[in-house]
Amino acid sequence: MRMRAVVKNGASVTVDRVRVPVPAPHEVLIGVEVAGVCRTDIYAARGLLTCADPLILGHEFAGVVAARGAEVRRFSPGDRVAVMPVLPCGACRRCVVEEPESCPHHDFLGVARNGAFAEYVTVPAEVVHHLPDHLSFREGAYAEPVCAALAVLKTAIRPGERGLVYGGNRIAELTARVLREAGFDGVDVFADGTAPPLETDAYDYIIETRPTGAAFAEMIRAVRPGGRIVLKSRPPAPVPIDLAAALRKELVFESASYGAFGDALRFLAKHDVSDLLGETHPLEGFADAFAADGAGEDRKTFLSCRGR
Template identity: 35%
Template sequence: MKAAVYYGPNKLEIDDVPEPDPRPGTVKLLVGYNGICGTDLHEYYAGPIFVPTEPHPLTGAQLPLTMGHEFSGTITAVGDGVTGWSEGDRVAVEPVYRCGTCAPCRAGNYNVCAQIGFHGLMSDGGMAEFSIVPTEMLHRLPDSVGLELGALVEPMSVAYHAATLGDVSAGDTAVVFGAGPIGIGLWFALRGKGLEDVFVVEPSPTRRAAIEALGATTLDPGGADVPAFIAEHTRGAGADAVFDAAGVTPAVATALACVGSRKPMVSVAIYEKPLETPLLNLVMNESRIQGSLCYTGADFEAVIALMAQGAYDTTGWVTRISLDDVIDEGFEALHAGTKMKVLVDPNEGK
């Protein structure tokens, strides 16, 4: 079968690899779509970062390996001991390996497992025609949710988890910084939680236009005093939560200037450079920074339920490509900023 195999920085090859068979406790998936994530870009251009160069403690896998951790598929075979799943079932994959014994795992917070691993980063993943997946990673897709949306459940669950940590509810004001895929996911999640007063701050005209077409209200930080606008809009109270999906110093500084007293800035971005955090703002406002990592199964189920209700729309920001085009039309296009979200179809035309 064809697979996108990662060998190191700037070396991702479409190879012909052996088609795998399911092991006990796993299923074999015919991959529907696999999304290219920002983490994949970091690995391709600057890695290996998360991809292990010696056997991972939970998976035993190491470089080289097949990439892809945002994917959906259809079960074509089940391994020994598998119950509750059958050939033809359509699923989204929650790609987290966890130890089950560390303190976070014992508390139910396996998304911050001390030995966390990801299918497609610490094992062969979904950027291939087939993938072998443990049953604990499977989430059933209802008939109303197609495989394209199914591949977006993972990144949308990253955003939904962050939105939940913001502890907001209907009637609150929220501000999202960054209108990339996670920022878009935050807007969908907040709307799904009943918030109508949500602003998205984004300097790129292209990204602003894309999320505005979905119905969002945007602010251009280059043309508006965002903290002054939020202060006036909230009668001085500030936002009930702000969310950083941008990962750059100006966004963080502006976000902290917008957040209300004793309210959170939820950080769901990856920071490539050290940040200077204005602690005085936090002290004087008694506000806080809340980190957000990944998701749990509850976030997956919540996103799938919202998708079944028609709450997510891929119009204008999602592009579909074949596996053969994954470098030029996928990684290079995303790196250049000419595309926002790319879904790879490894079985195009089959």
């Protein structure tokens, strides 16, 4: 059987007809309904990330189980599911203490192995989650960004402190919502590049969603002496930071990768995020979807992956 898929092959990205993958004993085969487009997909498409080649792109998705490997018991064909694209190593301390979403040795779906911009994808059953009935496939495909935003709750920031989410994009907006839901009332969002500039020495903490040298200069200026900068982005290359300026103010840098995927699904069950979800393009329109996502960044763009 063959299927349509967005395949990166060297410098070219095209919709190809490729073989439907067969699940290994511990894997499930999922018919992808929708998949979200993310910065990581665009970095991979442009060759900015080290990745498999050829490679089917895409990692944020939801769909329906089509088949399961011989060892899989928890899922059956027809189950609606969402998938955490971090594929944990299973052996490190993080994995053993049940924080596999933050395994530092993970492989990433759609980067290290074939992803979800396709009619079907195989994934290890351990990263598959049942999608609650009242969540749409688009909401399920949005669970990974929510899971990433939830990571800020693992850091040492506290409600009552004066906080800022830095960046004029949907990740900043989503992060601010996650914080407000957790009781962080005093959190502002700053759309970078807008006037007036931020006050100097004003914030107890700043959460970064815009990983550029200029943004770090601004954040280091705006956070108070002894304050905290939380790193949230995954830039494809190193970013220059003025360490002398940070040291002068004795700043704390803390990074946060992912919360728990189950918590992300619970968050989506309670909170309407439809205003953060944008257009759905057909698989063949991936170039438009990539352009829309790279340009605006205010709403999540999706690809419809269903076979027809």
